[in-house]
Amino acid sequence: MPYDPRAVNFDFSPDQRSLREQARKFLAEHASSARVRRILEGAAPYDAELWRGMAEMGWMGTAIPETHGGAGFGYLELCVLAEELGRSLAPTPFSSTIYLAAEALLLAGSPAQKKRWLPRIAQGEAIGCFALAEGPQVATPGNITTRANGGRVSGTKIPVMDGDVADFAVVVAGEGNRARAGLFLVNLTDPGVTRTSVTTVDPTRSHARLVFDGAAAEPLGAPGAGWPLVERLLDRAAVLVAFEQLGGAQAALDMARQYALGRFAFGRQIASFQAIKHKLADMYVAVELARSNAYYGAWALSKDAAELPVAAATARVAASEAYYHSAKENIQVHGGMGFTWEFDCHLHYRRAKLTALMLGSARRWKDLLVTRLQSGAA
Amino acid sequence: MDFDDTREEAAFRAEARRWLGAHAETKSGAFETWQSRYPDRDGYDGFERAKAFQHKKADAGFAALHWPAESGGRALPPIYQVIYAQEESKYLVPRGYFEIGLGMCIPTLFTYGTDAQKRRYAPAALCGDEVWCQLFSEPGAGSDLAGLRTRAQREGDEWVINGQKIWTSGAHWADWAILVARSDPKTAKHKGLTFFFLSMKSPGIETRRIKQISGASHFNEVYFTDVRIPDGQRLGAVGAGWGVAITTLMNERLASGELRGPDFEEIFGLACSVSLEDGPAIANAAVRERLADLYVKTQGVRLTRFRTMTALSRGETPGPENSIGKLVNAPKAQEIASFAMDLLDMGGVIMDKDTAPLRAAFQESLLTSPGGRIAAGTDEILRNIIAERVLGLPQDMRVDRDLPFDQLPTGAR
Structure with a gap:
């Protein structure tokens, strides 16, 4: 085994458990079955009112450091919230924005990239998404056809969770002519981006097809991080x-x-x-x-x-x-x-x-x- | 969330390590057992050596950490027992001799015995001078323990016992036993039982070894012919034996659960070392998927135990959710054994220790693992326990609850 832990404290702390109670109470009211069904059956891609409420509770900034406008609690607290969001089926772009887009920035973003997006994410003012899949087949570094060249990205990503409502995307694309993938940051207001909604088995979460046609793309992470x-x-x-x-x-x-x-x-x-x-x-x-x-x-x-x-x-x-x-x-x-x-x-x-x-x-x-x-x- | 001992726990762990380092024997391999180094043949050598080790362990104060001080314990919270067991598992120590007495019989005596009885029996059990066994199961009463038929009839100040018990571990060497028997067959089945303890040297007791499918004999049948027990050795009221037995069994669940045969590490090691028709087994997609499944289960159980330890460390009592460990591990042991043999293909059947990998540990496990799914609560009974005591679902509707015991249907017997 890779470890020999002698756990005597393998549980969440009293503070973390009270965060759980608080979150459960909030979501029971604001992400009730009736509210989830509004998204399931309606045209809205996500519950914007719930999203604002979560922002007011400060949830988006849970694991974002204070220097970037977050609350700087940590990942255990974020895990507590994730469990409650999963329990309630909360129809919001939390997972795309926080677990994927914000994490990509925290892992590999330049100071300027972090400064541009993280404070807005923490405030609930920016939605991010993660674009990897390219249709009904497994995505590998070898078969990704989306290409990034000279600061421009071209290709089609589908399904992209919350791609229809996001402000920016973290895109996995091949670099140059070789089959070497990397991460790129794309502002989705770029004129080179076309997005259309995609129906999935779970309409309580919205998905999109993102078509990039020479959209401006900044590399995320050191060259060759791949x-x-x-x-x-x-x-x-x-x-x-x-x-x-x-x-x-x-x-x-x-x-x-x-x-x-x-x-x-x-x-x-x-x-x-x-x-x-x-x-x-x-x-x-x-x-x-x-x-x-x-x-x-x-x-x-x-x-x-x-x-x-x-x-x-x-x-x-x-x-x-x-x-x-x-x-x-x-x-x-x-x-x-x-x-x-x-x-x-x-x-x-x-x-x-x-x-x-x-x-x-x-x-x-x-x-x-x-x-x-x-x-x-x- | 962290994996560190408290200061007191760390100090205790260090003390246990020091003592074990000075007094316990080191293992020569992962599967070496006390019984394989000191076989219980030719004059019970392993048993006598085990008693000697137990004596030293009791003198050092490690034999019953959570017992009260006046009985030879240290009155420590249960987490200390877990810490000691973790450290002890790195050494070759006797297993299977004293657990039943110290884990089940004496604790029952603590609850239902007199002060004089506690003083008389607890210290002797603690230092290994007297070994205990538990006379519960019968040929017609396994999962349905309350269906037992061994009779206890009162004669003056004595009880006369007639009948048969089975699956009694260690009956052949035990000095004392706890016994639950039917004192009144005319009343409902759970209400006609009475609980005793008795000397295994009593006249009228006959013990026969049971040969298991593995060829080994860990269990016994015990026959009673007019065995006499003084009424002073009754534990609990006449007719209240079921409640006493439940106390004993609650202690059993705390004591059992460790998987002793080949586990994930061994099957992973085997897959890394053997070849299949298309190359190394570890490169085969079907093999990889099963290995991943086994790893996820193995880790799940290990980590669930850490959650239990966390509860213990906080002074909470682990509940029936503890049943998960055995319910997952016992079938997993059987699956690992069978899967390993499949990887060896036609040669998987070989039990010759010099030819089969790991000295035939997988093949041995194929033959011992079915018992793990039956002993101390079958897979099915454990699911009932989880359903009823954890999830709070109702008991099954029963036809035997309110009828007099002697009017219950029994089938062909």
Whole structure:
């Protein structure tokens, strides 16, 4: 094993737990099922009122240092918020802006780039997005066709989460003629950018097709930082998204439990049947293992520990699978009602699949995990 | 969130390390056990050596850290037991001899015994002079323990025991035992039980070893023919034995859960060293995916234990959510054994220690791991426990709760 921890304090602090309570209370009111459904069924790409409320609470600046206009708390606090956002299904561009765009700037931004965007992000005045995928196939440094040359980027990115509402994008593009990828910062008001909305399995989060036609692009990070930088960014986001998934998985388990207790069949609560009890027990086990793995990811992220690449991949795999499992079985426990538009089961089912793919599939992360274990063992 | 001991915990860890470094034997390999170095044949040599080590451990004050001082303990919070166990696991120490007595039997005596009994039995158990076993399961009462039929009939100041117990670890060397038996078959099944302790040297007790599928014999059958127990050795009221047994079993869940056979490191090591038809196993996509799944589970359980330790460190009692560890680890052990053998293909069946990797640890585990899914709560019972005690779901509807025990259907027996 890559570590020998002797955890006696492997949990969030009392302050962090009270932040959780505060966030849960706020989201219960401002990101209720009715509010989520407004985005699901309406034309608005995200809940702007909720977004402003979150900004007033100072959430966007949680892990942004005070020198850049943030609150400078840290990643453990951000993980706490992520779990609650995932639980509530909050329809906002938080993950794109904070876990990906702001993290890219913090990781690799020049002082000028940080100064330009981070204070506005922290205030909730700027939305960012991360543009990697290029259609229905896995994105690799070898098959990305978007190209950056002489400060201009050209190519098509789809799906880009929150690409339709973002102010700027962090774009993964090939540099020069060789298959070497790098990160580029693109202001989306540039005339060389065309964006159109894209329908996805989860309409509570908006997505776009971004077409770049010679749009101005600044390199993000040292020349040649390339794909390793993309992987570092994805590792950090993986931990944060794992907490969203964990919150969602717990919510789906809670829903299934509640329904099984209230629903009667064959003259008894369906929660008294072992077929249902064992299903719920298995969901609980999956959620708790994912929770433990996510906590370890949070620890590694907060300390910027050498264990982060392995911890992040582990957290990502566990959380992606636990959320999907929990969401899928929640529908099953609800029976026919779970298949209706009216019940909220499908909201978690959609979000579970979206979050399981948004940073790359579990299949890919498993392969990456074994690669990292090999290099750790070597 | 951090992984550091408190100052007191760190001081205790250092003390444990010093003592173990001076008194415990070092392991020669990851899977070496006390029993493999000192086999229990030819005069019980391993057992006698184990008692000698236990005596030193008790003298140094490490044998029962959370027991009250007057019984030989240090009255420390449970986290200290975890710290000591972490340090001890790096050494070759006796396992399987004293855990039942110290972890289950004597704590039951603490709750239900007289002061005189506590003074008489606790110190002798602590230093290994007297070893205990637990007479609970029966051929017709495993998961449904309350269905047990061993009879306890009162005669004056004594009870007369007739019947059979099974799966009794260590009965063949134990000096004392705790026993739950049926004192009244005419009342409902959970209400007709009474709890005792007795000498295993009592006339009328016969012990037979059970040969397991692995060929080893860790368990026994124990037969009772007119065995007499003084009423003074009854624990709890007549008919209240079920409640006493529950106290004992709650202690069991705290004591069990560690996986002893090959784990992730071993299967990963094997995959890195063997070749398949298309090259190294570690380069095969299907193998990689399963390894990742096993790693994620392994880490999940390890880290969940750290969360439990955190609760212990805060002075909280870990609840039934602790059942996760065994529910995940036991089937995982079986999966790792089978997967490892698959990687060895036709040669995977070889149990010859000089030919099979890791001296046939995977093959041994194939034959021992099914027991892990059954002992101390089957996979299915653990799911019920999680469902009922953690998630608060209702108990299954039962046909046996209110009927007199002797009118319950039993099937062909």
